[in-house]
Amino acid sequence: MNSIETFKKWDIDLLIDYVLKFHHRNTRRYGTKIANELVALAQTHSELNEVANLFRNSVQDLDMHCMKEENVLYPYIMELFNASETQQPVGAFHCGTIQYPINAMMEDHSEEKGRHSLIARLTNGYTAPDGAEAEYQKVLDEMRDFRDYLHEHIDIENEIIFPRALALEAAEVPAMQAF
Numbered sequence: 001m002n003s004i005e006t007f008k009k010w011d012i013d014l015l016i017d018y019v020l021k022f023h024h025r026n027t028r029r030y031g032t033k034i035a036n037e038l039v040a041l042a043q044t045h046s047e048l049n050e051v052a053n054l055f056r057n058s059v060q061d062l063d064m065h066c067m068k069e070e071n072v073l074y075p076y077i078m079e080l081f082n083a084s085e086t087q088q089p090v091g092a093f094h095c096g097t098i099q100y101p102i103n104a105m106m107e108d109h110s111e112e113k114g115r116h117s118l119i120a121r122l123t124n125g126y127t128a129p130d131g132a133e134a135e136y137q138k139v140l141d142e143m144r145d146f147r148d149y150l151h152e153h154i155d156i157e158n159e160i161i162f163p164r165a166l167a168l169e170a171a172e173v174p175a176m177q178a179f
Contacts, residue, residue, distance in 0.1 A: 004155050012081050012164050015156060016074050023153040024066040027146075031059035034146055037139045045136065047129075051122050055143065058115050062150075065108045073101050077161070080168040090172055098169055102162045109154040116147045 007015060035056045042048040076093050083090035095101070120126060126144040128137040 004152075004159060007156050007160055010160075012161060012168075013078060015161050016078060019153060019156060019161070020070065020074070023149065023156075024070065026149065027059070027062050027066060027153070030142070030146060031055075031062060034139065034142045035059050037135075037142070041136060041139055045132075051119055051143075054115055054119050054122075058112060058119075061108070062112065065105065065112075068101070069105065073098065073105065077165040077168070080165060080172060083172060084168050093169070098165055102166065106158055106162070109158060112150060113154065116150060119143060120147070 007018075010018070035052070038048060038052040038055055042052040076098060079090045082088075123140055123143070126140040128140055
């Protein structure tokens with residue numbers, strides 16, 4: 001994983017591409033794989049039932065979250081970026097400002113961080129019980145990695161993409177009023 005400081009040097013279009021092609025793709029790919037492994041493991045380890053449910057719900061919620069970003073928020077942020085790069089005006093966002101969907105995305109982020117903190121507590125910091133088979137620890141390690149990448153994803157959006165998008169939108173307001 002890169003440091004958040006490294007990402008601050010990237011243009012917003014590159015950050016969005018990275019989030020889409022690395023984080024969204026891998027959240028879906030590995031999230032589903034890990035969820036399936038957890039459900040299978042919980043069949044013989046009932047202490048993992050709640051963890052499996054939490055993780056499966058996280059993957060489902062993250063898929064919906066990613067779709068909203070991909071289909072609504074990111075296309076408009078890219079319009080703002082491209083308009084800024086070419087010094088062209090862009091029309092207003094369909095609900096007035098991107099602040100509302102950004103607030104919703106950040107709320108989702110908080111919920112996911114909380115859910116994954118609970119998973120960490122329930123798994124004793126992603127540590128398998130003594131005597132557990134290797135597959136048990138492997139799945140816990142995969143969940144920890146998933147959580148770490150999720151935090152990187154959230155930090156990139158909350159600390160870089162969203163503030164820059166709001167700044168682009170604020171700079172665009174005078175141009176939009178010229179219409």
